[in-house]
Amino acid sequence: LLRSGFRLLRDLNTFRMPCTPKTLQMLILLLFSNTQLNLIIAMLFVTADIISTVEFNHSGELLATGDKGGRVVIFQQELESKNQPLCRGEYNVYSTFQSHEPEFDYLKSLEIEEKINKIRWLPQKNAAQFLLSTNDKTIKLWKISERDKRPEGYNLKEEDGRYRDPTTVTTLRVPVFHPMDLMVEASPRRVFANAHTYHINSISVNSDCETYLSADDLRINLWNLEITDRSFNIVDIKPANMEELTEVITAAEFHPNQCNTFVYSSSKGTIRLCDMRASALCDQHSKLFEEPEDPSNRSFFSEIISSISDVKFSHSGRYMMTRDYLTVKIWDLNMESRPVETYQVHEYLRSKLCSLYENDCIFDKFECCWNGNDSVVMTGSYNNFFRMFDRGYRQDVTLEASRESSKPRSVLKPRKVCTGGKRKKDEISVDSLDFNKKILHTAWHPQDNIIAVATTNNLYIFQDRL
Amino acid sequence: MFPKGTKRKFSDSREEPVAGGEDVNQSSLAAVRMLSSYSLQRQSLLDMSLIKLQLCHMLVEPNLCRSVLIANTVRQIQEEMTQDGTWQIMTQALSAANAAAQCSADRLVATEVLCRQTEAAQGEQVPKPFPVVGSEGCPAEEVLEEEEAAAAEVGMTMSTVSPQAPTSYLPGTFGMDPCWEEEETGEDDDDDEEEDSEECGSGSEGEERERDSLVEDTRTAEQVFGTFEIKNPAPSPDPALEELFSDVDASYYDLDTVLTGMQSVPKMGPYDLLESLSSHGPSPLSSSTSCRSDLNELDHIMEIIVGS
Numbered sequence A: 001l002l003r004s005g006f007r008l009l010r011d012l013n014t015f016r017m018p019c020t021p022k023t024l025q026m027l028i029l030l031l032f033s034n035t036q037l038n039l040i041i042a043m044l045f046v047t048a049d050i051i052s053t054v055e056f057n058h059s060g061e062l063l064a065t066g067d068k069g070g071r072v073v074i075f076q077q078e079l080e081s082k083n084q085p086l087c088r089g090e091y092n093v094y095s096t097f098q099s100h101e102p103e104f105d106y107l108k109s110l111e112i113e114e115k116i117n118k119i120r121w122l123p124q125k126n127a128a129q130f131l132l133s134t135n136d137k138t139i140k141l142w143k144i145s146e147r148d149k150r151p152e153g154y155n156l157k158e159e160d161g162r163y164r165d166p167t168t169v170t171t172l173r174v175p176v177f178h179p180m181d182l183m184v185e186a187s188p189r190r191v192f193a194n195a196h197t198y199h200i201n202s203i204s205v206n207s208d209c210e211t212y213l214s215a216d217d218l219r220i221n222l223w224n225l226e227i228t229d230r231s232f233n234i235v236d237i238k239p240a241n242m243e244e245l246t247e248v249i250t251a252a253e254f255h256p257n258q259c260n261t262f263v264y265s266s267s268k269g270t271i272r273l274c275d276m277r278a279s280a281l282c283d284q285h286s287k288l289f290e291e292p293e294d295p296s297n298r299s300f301f302s303e304i305i306s307s308i309s310d311v312k313f314s315h316s317g318r319y320m321m322t323r324d325y326l327t328v329k330i331w332d333l334n335m336e337s338r339p340v341e342t343y344q345v346h347e348y349l350r351s352k353l354c355s356l357y358e359n360d361c362i363f364d365k366f367e368c369c370w371n372g373n374d375s376v377v378m379t380g381s382y383n384n385f386f387r388m389f390d391r392g393y394r395q396d397v398t399l400e401a402s403r404e405s406s407k408p409r410s411v412l413k414p415r416k417v418c419t420g421g422k423r424k425k426d427e428i429s430v431d432s433l434d435f436n437k438k439i440l441h442t443a444w445h446p447q448d449n450i451i452a453v454a455t456t457n458n459l460y461i462f463q464d465r466l
Numbered sequence B: 001m002f003p004k005g006t007k008r009k010f011s012d013s014r015e016e017p018v019a020g021g022e023d024v025n026q027s028s029l030a031a032v033r034m035l036s037s038y039s040l041q042r043q044s045l046l047d048m049s050l051i052k053l054q055l056c057h058m059l060v061e062p063n064l065c066r067s068v069l070i071a072n073t074v075r076q077i078q079e080e081m082t083q084d085g086t087w088q089i090m091t092q093a094l095s096a097a098n099a100a101a102q103c104s105a106d107r108l109v110a111t112e113v114l115c116r117q118t119e120a121a122q123g124e125q126v127p128k129p130f131p132v133v134g135s136e137g138c139p140a141e142e143v144l145e146e147e148e149a150a151a152a153e154v155g156m157t158m159s160t161v162s163p164q165a166p167t168s169y170l171p172g173t174f175g176m177d178p179c180w181e182e183e184e185t186g187e188d189d190d191d192d193e194e195e196d197s198e199e200c201g202s203g204s205e206g207e208e209r210e211r212d213s214l215v216e217d218t219r220t221a222e223q224v225f226g227t228f229e230i231k232n233p234a235p236s237p238d239p240a241l242e243e244l245f246s247d248v249d250a251s252y253y254d255l256d257t258v259l260t261g262m263q264s265v266p267k268m269g270p271y272d273l274l275e276s277l278s279s280h281g282p283s284p285l286s287s288s289t290s291c292r293s294d295l296n297e298l299d300h301i302m303e304i305i306v307g308s
Helices: A021-033 A035-047 A302-306 A347-358 B024-056 B064-084 B086-096 B100-112 B139-153 B178-192 B201-225 B239-247 B251-262 B272-277 B288-307
Strands: A007-011 A051-056 A062-067 A071-077 A091-098 A103-105 A110-112 A118-121 A129-134 A139-152 A176-192 A202-205 A211-215 A219-224 A227-236 A249-254 A261-266 A271-275 A287-289 A310-313 A319-323 A327-332 A341-344 A368-370 A376-380 A385-390 A395-400 A416-418 A427-429 A441-444 A450-454 A459-463
Touching: A051 A118, A051 A441, A051 A450, A062 A118, A062 A129, A062 A450, A091 A139, A091 A176, A118 A202, A129 A202, A176 A227, A211 A227, A211 A249, A219 A249, A249 A310, A261 A310, A302 B064, A310 A368, A319 A368, A327 A376, A347 B024, A368 A441, A376 A441, B024 B064
Parallel strands: A202 A249, A416 A427
Antiparallel strands: A007 A459, A051 A062, A062 A071, A071 A091, A103 A110, A118 A129, A129 A139, A139 A176, A202 A211, A211 A219, A219 A227, A249 A261, A261 A271, A271 A287, A310 A319, A319 A327, A327 A341, A368 A376, A376 A385, A385 A395, A441 A450, A450 A459
16 A cells, blocks of 8 residues: 555645635734734734644545634545546535634633534535534534425516515416536534533444544543533543642543443553443443553653543454554553553654753644555654554555645655754754644545545545556 | 744753763763763753743643643653752852852842842742632643643642632732742641641741742843733734734743853752751652652741841
C-alpha cells in the first residue's frame, strides 16, 4: 500500500468562505472604530476558518468539516461518470450551514465558543442524512435532505404562492412534480443542551443507532436521539473535593459492534472500558488499559505526553488505537497490560519537550484514524506533516499537506525529518519545523484509499489509486 | 520555528547530580554547580508553570485538561524539591558565594513590610488565580479551587485560601494589600477546612507573604502590559467585542515579557535564612507535614522580628 502513492485530489480551500457574515460585520465596525486593532482583524480572518473536525460518513460519499466559526461544510463525492472518468471521486461542496452560534453564559461571565469540536454521522436510514455536531456545551442533530423536484400547477395558488381569486378557478388539476436544481437543506432536528458543565470533547453514536454518548472533561452522558430533555450520566469522575482533581476525561467512544461497551481515555494515559450492563453508573471500569511507565524516559513532562488525545476503535472492534503526544498505540481489547503495537510519530521531539511546553504545543490534541480494513493507521504531526503506519508490512511514511508539495495529479513525495548532525538533501531538520503548521484532524474513507487532511485552515483530499 | 522565539534556551536534558569524587573540594563544588544548574532548570520550569496557570485564567474559559496537567507538573516539581531538601543546598551554595549577608538583610527588610515590594521569591508560592466572578459552585470557581488545592498539597505552601468567598476581582485593588483580605477569609476558613489545612492554620500569613512576592511579580508584569483584567462582569462590554478578543491569544507575548522581566538569579525565599537559624530545619526526607510545622515556627519567629 505505502509503495504506491497518494495524489492530491482536490485542495478544497477555494470553496471555503473567509469568515461568517456576522464576523465580517463586526470587523467592519472595528476597522472604523480603532485602527490599532488591524492586527486582530487579520487574525480573525484566519481564525474563523480554522478547521476543527473532519469526518466521512458511513458510505464515504460525504465528508463533513466543522470549523472554529461554528460552521459545517459538507462535501460530496461525484459519482463515476463514463463521460468524464477523471472526475470520479472528486469532492465538491454539497452543503454549508451555521451549526452553532457563540453564546454568553451570563451566570459565569464566560463566553461559550461556537467552535465545532466533533461531528459524527448517523448511519443512513432513508433518503436524508443525519449528523451530530457539538460545540463545548450543546449537541445538535442536523438533517440534511435534498430537494430536486417541486410541485407545480396548484389549483388555488399561483406559482409564487399567492392565492388565486376563487372566481378565476374554472378547472380542477392535480399538481405535477417538475425537476428543479438540486437544493440541499440542512435543518436542526434536535438540540441537546444544558447537560454538560465542562467542555464536551467527544460524541459517539451507538451501534444501536438509538443512543449516543457525549463526554466532557469529567462526565459522560448517554442520550436517546429522540429525547432532548433528559440524559443519563454514565461516568462521573469529578471528585467530591475539586482540590483533589488530577485527571480528566479526554476522549470517549462506543464499541462499533457491542452496543453495551464503550471506552474513555484520560489525561494520565489510561483507557477504561466500561460495560453498561454492569451498572447504571459506570464509574467502575470493566477493563483498565495502561502501559507501565518507562523509568528511563521519566521527566517532568512524562505525564503530559502520556495524556491521550484520541481513542478510536478499529472497524472490526477487536482493537483500539490511542494517540498520545509522541506515539500511536494499538491495543488488543483482550490484553490490558500493554499495547500490542507502538508507533513513534515524532520521537525527535522528545528532546524538545521543554520548549514545546513553553509554547504550549505540548498540549496539542492530535487525532488518529484507521483505514477501511484496519491495516493502516494515520495521524498528524507538525510542519503540515502527517504519518501513516502500515501494521502488516511494518512500514511507515511521512507525507506533507501543503500547496507547494502537492501538485495536482502528482504523487506525494515522502518526507523525512533529520535528527542527527548531517542533513541529507530533501530532509528537513528538527529546528526548521514549523510548529504553527499542525495537522490535528485527519479522516480516512471507510472503503477506498481516500484521505482528508486538515491543516490549520485548508482541507486536502488525497487519493491513492493502485 | 516556534511561534514565539524562545529567548532562553532551555537545556532539556536533565543532569543528575554527581555524588562524591576523589578531590572533595572540586567535586563538591562541581556537584553543587550541577545541582544548581538542574535546580535552575527546575525552577524555571516551575516559574513557567505558575505563569501558565495564572494566564490561563485570563482567557475565555480555562481549558480544564491543560490546567490539570500544568498543576500536576507544579505539584511534581514541588514534591521533588521538598524531597531533595533543595532549600538547604541552595542556602549553602549562596552562602558560599558570600551573598548571604546582603540577601539576609533584603529578606528581613522585605518580609518586614508585608504586601510591599519583594524580590522574586523562589517558586514555592502559588499564585492566587485571577478569580472569575461567578456563582458559587460553578466550574470556573471549581477550577480555581483546584489550583488552590494544588498549592495546598504542595510541601511548602500553606493553607488553601478560600476561593469560595466572593473575592470578586477588582482590578484596582489587586496590588493593594490582598493579604489583609485573605487573612480574614483565611481565618474564617480555618475552622471549616479539613485537617490538612488546619495544620497550616497559622501559616496563612506565610502563604500571604509568599503570595505577596508574587503579587509584586504580577504587578511588574501588569506594568508591562497593562491590566490583567479580561472579564469585567459589572458593565458587560459588547459581547461581540469579547468574542473578537477571545480569539486573540496574547499569552505568548505575556509569557515572553514576563519571563524576561522575571528572569533573575533565584533568590532565596524568605524562610531560607531563617531555616538555617532555626534549630530544626527540614531534613531532606522530611514530610510536608513537618515542613509546615517548621514554617509555623518560623512564622512565629517572623512575627517577633517584625514586631521589634
